[in-house]
Amino acid sequence: MDINYWNKICKNYQSEVLSVFDNDLHGLVKQRVGKIAQEEEIERAADIGCGVGRFTPLLAEQFEEVEACDLSSVGLKNAKRRCSQQDNINFYQVDLVSEAIPFAPVDFAFCVNVLIMPSLDQRLRAWRSVTNQVNRGGTLLLVVPSLESVQMEFYSNVERRLSDGEGCGEAVRNSIDEKARASDLRLGVHQLDGVRTKHYLKDEIAQMLEEHEFEIQEISKLMYSEDEHTHFSQWDWLATATRK
Numbered sequence: 001m002d003i004n005y006w007n008k009i010c011k012n013y014q015s016e017v018l019s020v021f022d023n024d025l026h027g028l029v030k031q032r033v034g035k036i037a038q039e040e041e042i043e044r045a046a047d048i049g050c051g052v053g054r055f056t057p058l059l060a061e062q063f064e065e066v067e068a069c070d071l072s073s074v075g076l077k078n079a080k081r082r083c084s085q086q087d088n089i090n091f092y093q094v095d096l097v098s099e100a101i102p103f104a105p106v107d108f109a110f111c112v113n114v115l116i117m118p119s120l121d122q123r124l125r126a127w128r129s130v131t132n133q134v135n136r137g138g139t140l141l142l143v144v145p146s147l148e149s150v151q152m153e154f155y156s157n158v159e160r161r162l163s164d165g166e167g168c169g170e171a172v173r174n175s176i177d178e179k180a181r182a183s184d185l186r187l188g189v190h191q192l193d194g195v196r197t198k199h200y201l202k203d204e205i206a207q208m209l210e211e212h213e214f215e216i217q218e219i220s221k222l223m224y225s226e227d228e229h230t231h232f233s234q235w236d237w238l239a240t241a242t243r244k
């Protein structure tokens with residue numbers, strides 16, 4: 001998951017990524033952003049890991065000034081094009097793992113499916129960068145892949161195969177669709193479209209936020225549509241939290 005990887009993904013973002021913007025079944029993210037914009041006095045917001053800028057125009061409509069940053073130059077180029085009608089957004093190229101974020105902390109940080117790098121060391125650095133970018137009393141909205149969703153999808157596949165007449169051993173074997181190291185499985189690193197991606201337990205997100213001195217407001221399921229073949233509905237976790 002280096003810059004080349006993300007540049008390639010951002011070139012064909014629509015076909016490569018299950019976009020939260022387009023697939024958030026109940027529009028939870030947009031609702032939460034609207035609520036935060038209405039209820040809190042926030043001037044500056046940040047779209048951290050903005051990618052191709054799917055959410056950036058929404059933030060620019062709701063807040064006076066928006067800082068948008070990403071590792072990928074291709075992502076940023078697309079994001080700038082998408083936001084060309086809005087003049088209250090500053091764009092920055094930054095690696096959250098190894099560089100300081102080049103703008104002052106904000107009262108609202110928005111970070112959707114960015115803290116997903118498989119390396120624990122890199123991920124912890126990125127967590128520190130993101131959480132330090134929120135002023136005390138400010139709000140963080142975080143979306144991350146759900147480990148419970150991966151596990152439930154597996155059980156659901158086994159069930160489906162059992163009801164199709166497969167035996168238990170066969171149903172389990174046929175439901176395992178990835179070869180993973182034991183350490184990856186213990187750390188919640190599963191393949192997403194063939195790429196090792198960190199997935200989080202709900203309690204793990206709560207613990208991480210508390211360790212970074214945030215008070216949790218909510219951790220909710222962000223549901224996607226049912227898969228037409230498996231009939232399983234995946235979800236991500238959406239967390240909002242206030243910096244103490």
Ligand SMILES: C[S@@+](CC[C@H](N)C(=O)[O-])C[C@H]1O[C@@H](n2cnc3c(N)ncnc32)[C@H](O)[C@@H]1O
Pocket residue numbers: 006007010017019020021048049050051052053054055069070071072075094095096097111112113114126
């Ligand atoms: C799955 S995309 C999500 C993009 C956007 N937040 C959205 O919801 O459409 C993940 C984004 O995180 C960015 N990213 C990954 N690692 C990064 C890093 N170390 N520093 C900055 N951005 C990073 C990628 O370039 C990519 O644009």
